[in-house]
Amino acid sequence: MNIMNTKIEKLFDLKSIKNFSSKEQEDYISTIGQEIESGKRVVAHFACDYNNSKKIFTILSDDKNCKLKIYSAQMTEDQSSYHYQYPSLTPLYPQMHMFEREIYEESKIKPIGHPALKPVRSKLNDDHLHIEGDEIHEVAVGPVHAGIIEPGHFRFQCHGEKVFHLAISLGYQHRGIEQELINGPHLQNIHQIECVAGDTTIAHTWCFCENIENLSTNITTSTTTSIYGNLIRALMLELERLANHVGDLGALANDVGFLPTSSFCGRIRGDYLNLTAFICGNRFGRSMLTPYSPYGVNFILDNQQIDYIIKKINEIYRDTLGATNLLWNNSTVLSRFENTGIVDNISCSDLGIVGVAARASGVPFDNRKSYQKDHIPHYQQIKIATTTSCDVWARAYIRKLEIDESIKLIKLILNDLKELNLSSNLSSNSSSISSITLKPNHLAISLIEGWRGEVCHVAITNESGRLQRYKIIDPSFHNWMALAIALRGEEISDFPLCNKSFNLSYCGFDL
Amino acid sequence: MLDIIIERIKQKKHTIKFPDENIILPPNYRGLPTISDPSNCRKCQNKICKEQCPTKAILTTTAQAEQIKIDLGKCIFCLQCIKSCPSNTISFLDEYRLSTSKRTDLLFSPHLNKSEYKLANSLQKQSLKIFGRSLQLREVSAGGCNACEADTNVLNTLAFDLGRFGIKFVASPRHADGILVTGPVTKNMHLALIKTYNAIPSPKFVVAVGACAISGGLFQNLPSTYNGFDDGDDDELKNISVDLYIPGCPPHPLTILDGLIRLLGKTTLKQL
Numbered sequence: 001m002n003i004m005n006t007k008i009e010k011l012f013d014l015k016s017i018k019n020f021s022s023k024e025q026e027d028y029i030s031t032i033g034q035e036i037e038s039g040k041r042v043v044a045h046f047a048c049d050y051n052n053s054k055k056i057f058t059i060l061s062d063d064k065n066c067k068l069k070i071y072s073a074q075m076t077e078d079q080s081s082y083h084y085q086y087p088s089l090t091p092l093y094p095q096m097h098m099f100e101r102e103i104y105e106e107s108k109i110k111p112i113g114h115p116a117l118k119p120v121r122s123k124l125n126d127d128h129l130h131i132e133g134d135e136i137h138e139v140a141v142g143p144v145h146a147g148i149i150e151p152g153h154f155r156f157q158c159h160g161e162k163v164f165h166l167a168i169s170l171g172y173q174h175r176g177i178e179q180e181l182i183n184g185p186h187l188q189n190i191h192q193i194e195c196v197a198g199d200t201t202i203a204h205t206w207c208f209c210e211n212i213e214n215l216s217t218n219i220t221t222s223t224t225t226s227i228y229g230n231l232i233r234a235l236m237l238e239l240e241r242l243a244n245h246v247g248d249l250g251a252l253a254n255d256v257g258f259l260p261t262s263s264f265c266g267r268i269r270g271d272y273l274n275l276t277a278f279i280c281g282n283r284f285g286r287s288m289l290t291p292y293s294p295y296g297v298n299f300i301l302d303n304q305q306i307d308y309i310i311k312k313i314n315e316i317y318r319d320t321l322g323a324t325n326l327l328w329n330n331s332t333v334l335s336r337f338e339n340t341g342i343v344d345n346i347s348c349s350d351l352g353i354v355g356v357a358a359r360a361s362g363v364p365f366d367n368r369k370s371y372q373k374d375h376i377p378h379y380q381q382i383k384i385a386t387t388t389s390c391d392v393w394a395r396a397y398i399r400k401l402e403i404d405e406s407i408k409l410i411k412l413i414l415n416d417l418k419e420l421n422l423s424s425n426l427s428s429n430s431s432s433i434s435s436i437t438l439k440p441n442h443l444a445i446s447l448i449e450g451w452r453g454e455v456c457h458v459a460i461t462n463e464s465g466r467l468q469r470y471k472i473i474d475p476s477f478h479n480w481m482a483l484a485i486a487l488r489g490e491e492i493s494d495f496p497l498c499n500k501s502f503n504l505s506y507c508g509f510d511l
Numbered sequence: 512m513l514d515i516i517i518e519r520i521k522q523k524k525h526t527i528k529f530p531d532e533n534i535i536l537p538p539n540y541r542g543l544p545t546i547s548d549p550s551n552c553r554k555c556q557n558k559i560c561k562e563q564c565p566t567k568a569i570l571t572t573t574a575q576a577e578q579i580k581i582d583l584g585k586c587i588f589c590l591q592c593i594k595s596c597p598s599n600t601i602s603f604l605d606e607y608r609l610s611t612s613k614r615t616d617l618l619f620s621p622h623l624n625k626s627e628y629k630l631a632n633s634l635q636k637q638s639l640k641i642f643g644r645s646l647q648l649r650e651v652s653a654g655g656c657n658a659c660e661a662d663t664n665v666l667n668t669l670a671f672d673l674g675r676f677g678i679k680f681v682a683s684p685r686h687a688d689g690i691l692v693t694g695p696v697t698k699n700m701h702l703a704l705i706k707t708y709n710a711i712p713s714p715k716f717v718v719a720v721g722a723c724a725i726s727g728g729l730f731q732n733l734p735s736t737y738n739g740f741d742d743g744d745d746d747e748l749k750n751i752s753v754d755l756y757i758p759g760c761p762p763h764p765l766t767i768l769d770g771l772i773r774l775l776g777k778t779t780l781k782q783l
Contacts, residue, residue, distance in 0.1 A: 121699070122699075123699045143700065143703045144651055144684075144703050144707050146682035146683075147664075147680075147682070148650040148652075148660050148663050148664040148667075148680055149652065149657075149660060149664075150652045150655065150657055150660060151651075151652055151653070151700055151703060171699050172653075172654075172697065172699045172700045172703070173652075173654050173655075173694075173697060173699075173700070174654075174697055174698075174699055174735055175654055175695065175697055175730050175733060175735060175736050176730075176733050176734060176735040176736070179733075179734070180733065187563065187565050187591075188565035188566065188729055191565045191566075191587060191589060191729050192729050192730070195656040195658070195729055196656070197656060197657060198655070198656035198657040198658030198659070198660075198661065198761065199657050199658070199661060201658075260515050260518065260519065263668065263669050264518075264522050266665070266667070266668030266669065266670075267525050267668050267669050267670045269665075269668075270665055270668065270670055270764075274537065277537040277539075277540065278537045278538065278539075279539070280539055281537055281538075281539030281540045281541050282541075282588070283662065283761075283763070284658050284661075284761065286587070286588075286589065286658075286760065287588075287589045287590050298590055299539060319521075319522060322518050322521055322522065323518065323522065326514065326515060326518060329514065505657065506657070507654070507655070507656050507657060510699075
């Protein structure tokens with residue numbers, strides 16, 4: 001096994017970050033503009049509140065060279081009507097729109113010139129885009145939906161059956177997890193992170209663990225243990241991806257009334273979840289990852305267990321292929337999938353769409369091949385699946401291709417785990433949260449390719465080594481707008497199908 | 512058409528014969544907690560487990576100060592107490608049947624035998640006559656993280672086949688006999704939950720699934736959430752009486768299924 005030689009910078013000293021003073025706002029805006037125009041993607045843009053000042057952090061990613069660029073801008077109180085303000089970037093760079101709305105809501109910094117400045121999560125003042133005209137009507141759905149799903153409110157702006165726009169109003173699931181991390185990390189934080197989005201437990205927890213491990217001054221992991229830990233974490237991440245992708249294909253089949261695949265996949269999804277449970281006792285991978293134990297995981301595998309998983313994976317994969325291949329050969333399914341819910345390549349890059357949805361529109365980006373390549377060497381072998389048809393079929397077929405890649409990856413990982421053969425049991429007296437100390441005045445960022453797309457966590461510590469700000473960005477935060485775009489020009493009856501093809505998280509958005 | 516039939520044969524039968532089939536749970540599954548040697552707890556001065564519990568689920572009773580009690584309504588079945596126990600005396604059994612009828616029944620002393628755990632009762636005879644063969648439920652997620660929702664949804668798949676017990680999740684509260692709630696009840700979802708509850712015709716049942724819905728779980732005492740049905744400050748939540756508590760974070764689908772059919776008196780095993 002080749003030892004990783006790629007080191008990606010994920011920890012930054014706050015002093016090394018270019019900081020624009022409040023007088024240099026124009027420089028700041030033009031710098032960010034130049035960076036975006038040179039092809040960089042906005043990963044995060046958020047405000048951090050200090051005692052008597054506010055600061056905005058902008059994190060941009062150069063995806064090709066795998067390099068992060070961070071800027072910060074000091075905000076000072078303005079004597080005019082609103083307390084804090086800066087010129088909005090959204091009119092020129094639409095991928096900023098949700099970030100700026102969030103900053104406005106959370107930190108009361110007004111991005112001047114934002115075209116649709118309204119709260120992201122608050123339900124007090126719930127205005128939405130509204131179309132008026134002859135025979136225009138509006139259909140309201142939610143927050144309580146017909147199925148067993150999370151709450152969200154949708155307004156279809158229609159003329160007859162044709163939908164002009166879908167106004168999405170979320171925030172019903174807001175629990176306030178980011179606020180709970182301030183001055184942390186506290187005891188319950190890792191478990192709350194596991195619940196950011198219940199179906200993306202591993203990706204979110206891995207981000208948190210990586211940030212804490214990078215920031216800490218006293219967690220020591222030797223090379224072998226971190227290789228072992230990363231292999232198991234990667235295994236869990238792929239199992240999570242498999243379960244959700246298979247579940248989504250089943251749900252898509254159900255939404256077009258193709259019941260064989262729907263019912264097979266519902267049970268196959270359970271088989272993948274049960275494999276996760278076989279490793280850690282919980283079907284969603286709760287309590288699996290930890291930054292405090294020597295291996296970075298709470299459960300390790302012996303060779304007997306690895307053999308069982310290999311045997312099971314082969315069985316389940318056969319069933320998965322059998323069940324999902326029915327979809328690609330069935331004309332009634334294809335006629336509903338094809339040319340429904342198109343999000344073209346240009347809107348996709350403009351809006352900063354990530355993950356499965358972006359790859360379906362021909363954007364070949366996968367964090368496992370960039371910001372995660374220092375985790376395990378096998379990520380280099382992944383073929384990034386892309387399609388160009390940008391429709392529901394594309395988003396479904398990307399999932400099929402990713403299932404195949406995941407299975408290959410899992411087999412490689414399991415073989416390596418077997419080679420390493422770590423049979424010793426985990427020491428029970430591993431360090432705990434109370435013994436952790438973090439580097440003061442640092443910023444750590446972690447990017448993990450969850451099954452939906454890029455999961456991003458940013459941790460900023462204060463001078464006493466506690467968390468000043470912890471920002472969590474679920475892929476759903478970027479992608480909800482794509483659903484609204486996909487539905488333009490479609491019929492209301494296509495909504496369930498389009499919605500499921502993205503399958504976005506409500507609680508991951510509302511946090 | 513033929514390929515669908517061939518595939519159907521290849522996929523084989525997977526519906527489990529619940530509740531008669533012998534259930535094999537995963538090796539690290541954490542169900543009902545147990546204490547192997549109560550004397551260790553009596554000797555233990557620090558009760559580190561109590562401090563380390565992320566949801567404050569471990570209590571020491573005033574009557575028997577040396578013993579501990581675990582509030583399964585708050586417990587998220589993580590590993591903190593196992594890892595922090597200096598004498599390795601606490602562990603979790605592979606017992607998935609955990610639902611109760613009363614909130615107080617969830618306070619379990621793990622040094623007791625598991626048969627002391629009071630499982631949920633079935634409905635009264637009169638209610639059983641009406642609902643025993645057909646129970647329609649409306650699910651509301653009020654801040655749930657989608658894990659409880661997913662494990663409830665999975666009951667509709669062919670592995671569990673909820674329909675054969677006469678239980679169905681319906682699209683409208685007007686069609687429902689009861690409400691199944693997940694999540695700690697966020698401030699933003701409170702109104703929708705109460706409206707849905709009120710829209711269900713009486714008599715109606717309330718099922719609380721997961722630590723969040725029962726007690727707030729990991730989101731206890733947060734500014735933007737209530738403490739599930741434990742919330743003492745909100746009049747509307749306080750007035751809703753819960754008929755079935757299903758603990759877990761999230762509960763295993765079998766725990767939820769066992770709870771639901773226990774409510775309908777369709778299980779032969781009345782006590783553990």
